[in-house]
Amino acid sequence: MLHPVGPLPAAVYWRRRLVVLVVLAAVVGGLTWGAVALVGSRGAGGESTGTATPTELPALERVVPSVAALRTPEAPAAPPPPPSEEPPPAAASAPAPGGPCADDMVALEVRTPGQVAPGSKPTFELVLTNTSPVPCVRALDKELQELVLIDASGARVWGSNDCFPENSDEPRELAPGETVVVPLLWGGLTSEPTCTAPRVPPAPGSYVVRGRLDTKASGDAPLVIG
Known part of the structure; x- marks a missing residue:
């Protein structure tokens, strides 16, 4: 190997061997450098992964907030439905037993003979009835009692308190359903509240x-008079 044999001079063979050695040295050196560079880049990549800085948000997300950051407003609570049925009205309090007879606790009517002769002196009746379920007291004073006679045109012809008013103090306790009859005599003549106009028998009629x-x-x- 050290003493080349061939037709060419020995220097030619030595130069060829030198070129081959240089090429082999370059190839080995290149492979070694590539391996070192690959190992170094992997190590640097691992370190950068451990200390990576946050990436900057895209330009669109810097202007428009993300959907997750938005809160949808809650709809207002619906009012409760109205009750289907109204509560029954409170019962009216019953009248106290023994108290005054209010107007809505009594009934009042007038009784007449129906027909009388002109100039006669009939007796009318004022009839009071306790229609409440409890006993009550009502004043039957003379000045509180009154009868009036009215003709077919609506004109007032006579009043029981016009010429001979009377006064009395007559409280009366009425049991439930009890009736009181108060008689009132008519003299058969016309009258007016001052009792200054002439008094005459009313004309026959209704x-x-x-x-x-x-x-x-x-x-x-x-x-009916007539």
Whole structure:
């Protein structure tokens, strides 16, 4: 090996061997450098992974917030439905036993003979009834009682308190359903509240008699004169 044999001079063979050695040295050196560089880049990559800095947000997300950051407003609670049925009205308190007879606790009516002769002196009746379920007290004072006679046109013809008013103090306790009858005599003549106009017998015809006991009024009772 050290003494080349061939037709060419020995220097030629030595130069060829030198070139081959240089090429082999370059190849080995290149492979060694590549291996070292590969190992170094892997180590640097691992370190950078451990201390990586956060990446910058895209330009769109810097302007528009993410969907996760938005809160949808809650809808207001719906009002409760109205009750299907109204509660029953509270029962009215019952009247106290032995108290005053209010107007809605009594009934008042007038009774007449129905027909009388001109100039006669009939007796009318004022009838009071306790219609409540408890006993109560009602004043039957004379000044609180009144009867009036009204003709077919609605004109007032006579009043029981016009010319001969009376006064009395007559409280009366009425049991439930009890009726009190108060008679009132008519003299058969016309009258007016001042009792200054001439008093004459009413003309024959159809009339009505209306009664009152303080603030309680009765219906009309018919009366025919003739």
